Amino acid sequence: MKNKLLALSIALLFMSQPVILHAEGNSKAGKEKATACAGCHGENGNSAVTNFPKLAQQHASYLIKTLNAFKSGERNNPMMSPIAMGLSDKDMADIAAYYAEQKISTNSLPVLQKDEDDDEDDSEDSADASEDIKELLALGSDLYRNGVLASEVSACIACHGPFGEGNRPAAFPALKSQHADYLIKTLIDFKSGERSNNPENMMHMIAKKMTEREIKAVSYHISVMK
Template sequence: MTRKLLTVSISLALASASGYVHAQGNASAGKAKAASCAGCHGEDGNSTMPSFPKLAGQHQGYLAKQLHAFKNGSRNSPMMAPLAAGLDDQAIQEIAAYYAGNKISANPAPTLPAGDDDDAPAKTEEQKKAELAALIAQGSDLYRNGNLSREVSACVACHGPYAEGNKPASFPSLHSQHADYLIKTLTDFKTGARSNNRENMMHMIATKMTDEDIKAVSYYISTMK
């Protein structure tokens, strides 16, 4: 019995090691194939431009799903479609493995954008800090509790307490993502410009969110690590 258990343990260990080496190989190949992505998403998947998403640390399955969506047209993007069109299934998996294996960078402390009303009196630094703190607190409450009166679901239910996502369900990791990109994404779900998610779930949630809700929760998520 002991010998059988030992044999099984060794077999499992070898299988695990083989899987690890295979994953590492995929990531290495993916790094080379992702070179053309660096201009927008950063060399390691940490985009420095707020309008382009960070890909580092995202779940491999979710990244692969989005690349397939760009390729088959179910997710509309004039910029990404031609890039994804030239990728076969193996290249998609390798690129996704590369980005998934990298660590997402934390964002600098957020600042509120300048207001559109030029005639409004200038705000003091203390007023700006108080406004930002209130916005992030609003976003935190919405992320964790939703809004019952408007039937806005809590983000935590699908994306986790630390915005780490849910790998088996293909719900993406969100923490440390750029606030500007999150605002655009939620707005696209709200307007229907983006709809490639399970049962159009995000559209149904986002349509019940105000622009202030979207801004607040995006700013809050951007501060999560």
Template sequence: MIKKLLTVSIALALATSTGFVFAQGNTGAGKEKAASCAGCHGEDGNSTMPGFPKLAGQHQGYLVKQLKAFKSGERISPMMAPLAMGLDEKSMEDIAAYYAGQKVSRNPAPALPADDEDDDKPAKTDEEKKAELASLIEQGSDLYRNGNISREVSACVACHGPYAEGNKPAAYPALHSQHADYLIKTLTDFKNGARSNNRENVMHMIGKKMTDEDIKAVAYYISTMK
């Protein structure tokens, strides 16, 4: 019961928060306007490059919020800012509606990157690598669902849902099937304060209490969620 404390407390706080209301965009117009986004995010919002986020199936309100943040400078990105500057609010709604209507693709089976191996130690066998990856994903699963009470790390499930489907009324993003590399970068940016455009800076408050291993574990786990 005590292990669920962080999940329950933050969920109760969110229950009293005010949701966001966004106008519906035109998906047909959004597809045309999103053509310039395909190079990084994929034609249907399923980026094949792990450093760029998948946008397919993401909540419209969340996408509009991020585009506005890029445009205003609230969220810093030398790549996205110039693109967002050329969009009016209707275009943002149309693009967001298009991506929200697409289906996010599943990721291939995860694998530990080669740079995780220590050159001074004997190479790990395939079985050792498999066991290490399974342990990492199990650690990420526990952190996602239960948090870490000793370090006051809140459970991800409270805001992002049991299946990482997010919270549409509150404009909390869906995370399932997102690239692990992108999630690691994003959580690290929240942890270091490089990104802060979220309500009451809650992600920084959570991220700064996470270890690098926590971030890696939960990112790998989320990337396997469907």
């Protein structure tokens, strides 16, 4: 019950955030304009490299907000910032509309890497690894839905929805089926303060209380949400 109240309090906080409105984009025009994005994010927004985020099925409102953050310098990235600087508001709306219409690909079950000092895998080691990933996924599922009351880590469900679908009017991103590696890096960046462009710096306040295992667990769980 206390965990549910914690999630509810965070949800109510974000309900007070203003709805973000953007002009509707043209997805057909956006497909042409997104050609330069395919190298990192994939032709249809499903990146092959797990360090680059999938953009397919992402809310246009969030994508526009993110591009504007790169353009204004609110977020800095040696690759994205120069690209965003050359985009007009219409370009951003069109590109975002295109990616929002694409279907995100699913991910296979994460595989935990053995320590470098371990011997080669045998059947028993593989079984143990399978149990470990199941434990991590269970921990991630519980954290996503309930948070961690003892350390005041808020439940992800409050802002990103029960199925990782996000919140389009508030420009909170959809998370389901995102690459685990990208999610882990994102949470680490929020935890360290390297990334802070979110309402009330809420993600930093949450991530800084998370352990490395919790970050990995919830990222793995989100990566297999459909």
